[in-house]
Amino acid sequence: MIELYVKKPNELELRHNNSVPAPKGDEVKIQLVYGGICGSDLSVYKGKLPYAKYPVRAGHELVGVIVEKGEQASFKIGTRCVVLPNTFCGVCDQCQKGLTNICRNKKSLGVNIDGGFAQEFNISSKYVLAVPDDLPNKKAVLVEPLAVIVHAFKKVNVEKKMKVAVVGCGNEGMLAAALAHYLGAKVTAIDINQHKLDLVREIGDISVFLPHEIESLETFDVVFEAAGTKVSVESAVKLAKPGGAVVLIGLAQEANFPIVHIVRSEITIYGSIIYQFPDDYLQAIEYLRDPEFSVEQIVSKIFSITDYKEAYETAASGNAGKVILSFKEAEKL
Structure with a gap:
């Protein structure tokens, strides 16, 4: 299995590791299809986030397929899904008020816990949302960043x-x-x-x-x-x-x-910070399903995971829109 790590600021490393263990409890195992490179990914890479931890597996804008599940997970095998990359405890005062986006115990994938730029990874199913059949992967990978904007527009x-x-x-x-x-x-x-x-x-x-x-x-x-x-x-x-x-x-x-x-x-x-899950995700999905909502132009290029250096350089250049890493060929590596 391959996975992309930020070993330390300004140093990326493509690792080959053993297969992911079987998911337990409410976990699901996701086979990644696409991962978007975000501004926060670049900040972690450049060492600009003081709360980032290294080494850390990168990636939080994710769309993939559930290939295995724990005994308590309700998703069906084969479900296409997107991921909530920010954890919430559910018990702090902010969570109790429904403000899970500012949970006092929040952790963020690809920043201070391992992210999803891997051929496969396990995650609690409470951070997973199925996407409809009519939403192609190239649009589904935009659900997470669009949810940020959906939340901001609610202000x-x-x-x-x-x-x-x-x-x-x-x-x-x-x-x-x-x-x-x-x-x-x-x-x-x-x-x-x-x-x-x-x-x-x-x-x-x-x-x-x-x-x-x-x-x-x-x-x-x-x-x-x-x-x-x-x-x-x-x-x-x-x-x-x-x-x-x-x-x-x-x-x-x-x-x-x-x-x-x-x-x-x-x-x-x-x-306005991140989003409410699942409401803002669901609204983002509805926007993306509408052919009248023009976002195709925002995706500049899709790179194979083997071209991760060029992908990061392109994303960091300031001259591109959304840059996406494709894990579709990962099983051949």
Whole structure:
């Protein structure tokens, strides 16, 4: 069996290990089909997450097939599924309030516990969700990152003809722009990278701008900040119109807020982290099943797991959309 590890910052290692043991209890064994490379995967790889542990098996955007199950697992063998990569204890005060996304004992696959970039892996079935037959794997691998955006959109009310800005056009920003466009909003996407803006433009009728091209007087009903930098957060607040809202998705360490402007303009600022499971996953699946929801352009390239170095380099280049690793040929290695 092969699996991809981040041995230490800036060092990837493709390991050949013995087969995964039989799942026990409520566990299922999943044979991975596709795994998406996310910004947090790159942060772990580059050593930028202080809470990451090494060595760690990478990967948390996963779609695969259940090939074996424990005696307490209710899934059928052969079920295609996606995975919740963030654990929750179910007993802390946050979990008791239904806020499992901010569980005090949360662990994250591919960050501080082993992830799913492996030919096969075991996981508790409570972190697994079946996907419908009409959702192809290439779209199903987007369920987890799209659920992040679904959760963020629940903070505000995005309606037809509303003016929505997305600051930062990484994978999450592109998904936010795509969803706002699908919901009928008038969408403007902003990024420092023209290549990313070109990708966003392919989604549909979305206006794209480099930061310096935005008129200083232009404001928006809702602004989604998805770049995660000090400058992008501060820009997002300035772009919100009086009575508007800013939803922070990116993970900037800090930013300076113009408090007088925020107060006098009654701007509401929301923080949004990951998702509620399974509700946000189920909503993401419904969006992805709709042919009118345009996301195909977001997937830039699918690499074989043997080309993991090139895949990570492409994802880290800043010039690509979603980069996916394929494990379909893993059994031949």
